[in-house]
Amino acid sequence: AAAAGSGETELQAAKESALRDVHRLLAVHxxxxxxxxxxxxxxxxxxxxxxxxxxxxxxxxxxxGVPVDDYVCLVHDPRPTSATGRTYTVEHLGNVVGAPPVxxxxxxxxxxxxxxxxxxxxxxxxxxxCDTDRMSSLVLGVWDDxxxxxAGVYGAHVDLDKAERLALGDxxxxxxxxxxxxxxxxxxxxxxxxxNSWGDxxxxxxxxxxxxxxxxxxxFEVAVRRSRLSADLVDxxxxxxVVLPAWDPMGALAR
Numbered sequence: 491a492a493a494a495g496s497g498e499t500e501l502q503a504a505k506e507s508a509l510r511d512v513h514r515l516l517a518v519h520x521x522x523x524x525x526x527x528x529x530x531x532x533x534x535x536x537x538x539x540x541x542x543x544x545x546x547x548x549x550x551x552x553x554x555g556v557p558v559d560d561y562v563c564l565v566h567d568p569r570p571t572s573a574t575g576r577t578y579t580v581e582h583l584g585n586v587v588g589a590p591p592v593x594x595x596x597x598x599x600x601x602x603x604x605x606x607x608x609x610x611x612x613x614x615x616x617x618x619x620c621d622t623d624r625m626s627s628l629v630l631g632v633w634d635d636x637x638x639x640x641a642g643v644y645g646a647h648v649d650l651d652k653a654e655r656l657a658l659g660d661x662x663x664x665x666x667x668x669x670x671x672x673x674x675x676x677x678x679x680x681x682x683x684x685x686n687s688w689g690d691x692x693x694x695x696x697x698x699x700x701x702x703x704x705x706x707x708x709x710f711e712v713a714v715r716r717s718r719l720s721a722d723l724v725d726x727x728x729x730x731x732v733v734l735p736a737w738d739p740m741g742a743l744a745r
Contacts, residue, residue, distance in 0.1 A: 529553070562719070562727060563592070565711045566599040567740055568653040574598055575723070577731040580741030592744055593731050595723065599706050605714045607679045610672045615685070619711035619743040622665040625704060631693020633684075633708070634701040652707055662739035663710050670697070679705070711743065 491504050517523075527549050528542035544552065565578070572578065574596050583592045606616045625637040640648050655661035671683030682700040690696040716724060734740060 560715050560717070561713045562716050563594050563711055563713050564597050564602055564605070565594040565740060566602050566652075566709070567594075567596050567656065568599075568651075569656050570653065572596050575726050577727060577729045578734055578740065579731040580734045580738055580744070581736040583736075583741050583744050591731065593727070594711065594740065595727055597723070599709075602709065602712050603679060603702070603705060605718050606669055606682075606712050607672050607674065608718060609714055610669060611674065614715075616669040617666060617713045618669055618709055619663040619666045620709045621661045621663060622667075622708075624661070624708045628692060631698045632701070633698065633704040635703040635707050636701075656739055659739065661708070663743035666743055667698075669712075678702075710740070 491501055496504070524546060526543040526545055528540070529544060529549060530538070530540040530542075532538055541552075567578070576596055578594045578596060579591050606618070609616050622633075624633075625635050626633050627637060650658065650660060652661070667687070668685040669682055670685045672679045673681040673683075679702050681702060682705060684698040684700050686693065686696055686698050688696065693699075716727075719727075
């Protein structure tokens with residue numbers, strides 16, 4: 491239609507018609523989105539509960555009451571082209587019409603580590619994004635940056651640092667999980683407890699152990715409360731974000 495010279499009104503109508511078709515195809519296979527839900531569950535003591543009828547919005551307000559607007563996304567992007575204390579976004583990122591853009595604030599990895607530890611000590615789990623395939627053992631349920639001795643096997647240095655891996659496309663955020671605990675020794679984290687979504691047959695009933703050396707190398711993003719940031723970082727969030735190209739690895743997880 492665009493190639494044939496249709497105007498904006500005609501193109502918008504064609505788009506809306508196509509989206510109606512997409513909605514119908516999804517509804518045929520997945521069911522129509524519910525207008526109300528009847529929620530029932532068993533608690534940890536096996537007691538039965540029921541609540542309803544609730545609209546999806548009412549359900550969200552009652553049971554998913556996380557104050558999303560209180561949180562910000564911090565990333566560690568050590569590439570020379572990415573300045574700390576700057577905000578970034580990725581071209582074409584985001585899938586909600588009318589929503590604010592996805593914005594990351596780039597900081598040093600030690601700040602990510604400290605704020606994550608601080609949140610956990612205060613009893614709040616922390617969402618994060620990482621490259622989960624690195625130095626991992628499905629059998630042991632462990633991430634440790636010294637898990638495998640590649641240099642000993644190959645007789646050659648095969649490691650790149652974090653910035654080099656990002657710049658050369660050798661790493662990107664591949665998975666999101668939840669920090670639920672931290673082992674603190676002399677006011678520094680030694681190991682992290684991670685809740686994963688790969689089933690309770692793996693690791694310790696779905697909970698993994700991450701050694702802190704892995705955090706620094708392979709964790710890229712955390713979501714923490716804005717109130718935990720210093721005043722200068724809160725001010726930095728107001729900057730117009732630098733727009734990274736659509737294929738940038740910092741946008742991989744949200745895609």
